[in-house]
Amino acid sequence: MSGLRLVIFDVDGTLVDSQAHIAAAMTAAFAAEGLAPPPLPAMLSVVGLSLPVALARLAPDLPEEGRARMVERYRGQYFTRRTETASPLYPGARAAIEALAAQDDTLLGIATGKSGRGLDAILAAHGLARHFVTRQHADLHPSKPHPAMVLAALDETGVAPENAVMIGDTEFDIAMGRAACVRTLGVRWGYHPAERLAAADALIEDFAALPGALDRLWGRA
CATH class of the missing domain: 1.10.150 (DNA polymerase; domain 1)
Incomplete structure (x- = not known):
């Protein structure tokens, strides 16, 4: 694998x-x-x-x-x-998830501070559950930025740290990813300003930029 x-x-x-x-x-x-x-x-x-x-x-x-x-x-x-009413997806999120899930060599995971019940509800509301092969949440692990969620995702999928990327909008996501020795990608449309994401390996402005950013992080561009 x-x-x-x-x-x-x-x-x-x-x-x-x-x-x-x-x-x-x-x-x-x-x-x-x-x-x-x-x-x-x-x-x-x-x-x-x-x-x-x-x-x-x-x-x-x-x-x-x-x-x-x-x-x-x-x-x-x-x-x-x-x-x-379900919280809305950000523009481009669904298309980005579906495009990545269609790639034979790419697996998708979740690492969230939400409860398991809350995570299941939001994925079901948007019909996205089938795309995520590993789902880590607050009921199973210490709070971010502890690396347990990412480490568990790596263990469940058998993917090496150098082949994984953590994507998030907060400094807690970036710190968690770095602590687990995976690459990190910050998004600028979320809840922490860009200066709090300075430790990320890369930042993107919208989901349209995600494929290119991932390719660059993995040395494919």
């Missing part, structure tokens, strides 16, 4: 624009504890981290039991909202 390549995608801020659901659920979670919600940029700054870790950053002075209640309130609110 040494000839195979693996492309690992983050989800929120990379494949789907979920900020409306995130903001609404976060606001409800803070309100339930009698707290003013943080501004939207602060909420988006922790996207990619597992939810308990994200809330610990946003509400560091709240006792642990309070944060545990916020986690449950957030999950309930997010579930309600995504049941009503």
Whole structure:
């Protein structure tokens, strides 16, 4: 299987624009504890981290039991909202995924801070589940930027680190990929500004640029 390549995608801020659901659920979670919600940029700054870790950053002075209640309130609110309407795919995401999945030597994976239930729901909503042969999520691993998700994806697919790329919109995605010794590709349409993605091997502005960027990373261009 040494000839195979693996492309690992983050989800929120990379494949789907979920900020409306995130903001609404976060606001409800803070309100339930009698707290003013943080501004939207602060909420988006922790996207990619597992939810308990994200809330610990946003509400560091709240006792642990309070944060545990916020986690449950957030999950309930997010579930309600995504049941009503799925977060939209970014322009070009579907075409890019389908084109990569059609390549005989390319496998696709997911590494996300979402729960397994949340990941399954978003993939089902957009009919994309069949394209991803490895799906790593927050229920199975420590929070990003720990490399466990990427290492598990490599192990499941048998792909060598030098033949894999981690694609994401946050510095947590890039740090996770680097820690797992795979190449990293930052996307500029997500939730972290470009300066926070400076450690990535490459940056792209839109999905149309993805094939060329991957070829360059693998020395095919």
